[in-house]
Amino acid sequence: VKQRASFIKKVKRALIQRRDEMDNKLTAHSQEEVTDRGTHDSGDEALSLLMERLQTSLQKTEMNELHLIQDALVRINKEEYGICLDCSDPISEKRLTHFPYAARCIVCQEALEQ
Numbered sequence: 166v167k168q169r170a171s172f173i174k175k176v177k178r179a180l181i182q183r184r185d186e187m188d189n190k191l192t193a194h195s196q197e198e199v200t201d202r203g204t205h206d207s208g209d210e211a212l213s214l215l216m217e218r219l220q221t222s223l224q225k226t227e228m229n230e231l232h233l234i235q236d237a238l239v240r241i242n243k244e245e246y247g248i249c250l251d252c253s254d255p256i257s258e259k260r261l262t263h264f265p266y267a268a269r270c271i272v273c274q275e276a277l278e279q
């Protein structure tokens with residue numbers, strides 16, 4: 166159990182670091198967006214529209230990840246992290262190392278996806 170706690174502490178640190186990175190990136194994105202406005206001339210419009218769309222979908226993916234990080238951090242704070250939401254079995258550290266946002270054990274996750 167002690168080993169598990171230190172593992173979760175490590176995960177928490179990594180998650181917080183990742184969240185800060187994402188925060189910085191998202192803030193940078195929205196600042197870029199503001200400074201970009203008004204600088205496009207008509208010839209660049211199609212390209213800038215494409216870039217805008219690309220950026221929006223990028224931000225969506227990043228927002229999704231940010232939500233997953235937040236969820237994982239909430240579970241850590243509630244001491245529910247690493248416990249399967251469905252069957253309450255502990256999720257293996259191997260799985261959590263690969264998928265730090267995993268909220269279910271591999272068996273329940275597979276059942277959910279089918």
Ligand SMILES: [Zn+2]
Pocket residue numbers: 249250251252253254269270271272273274
């Ligand atoms: Zn399970």
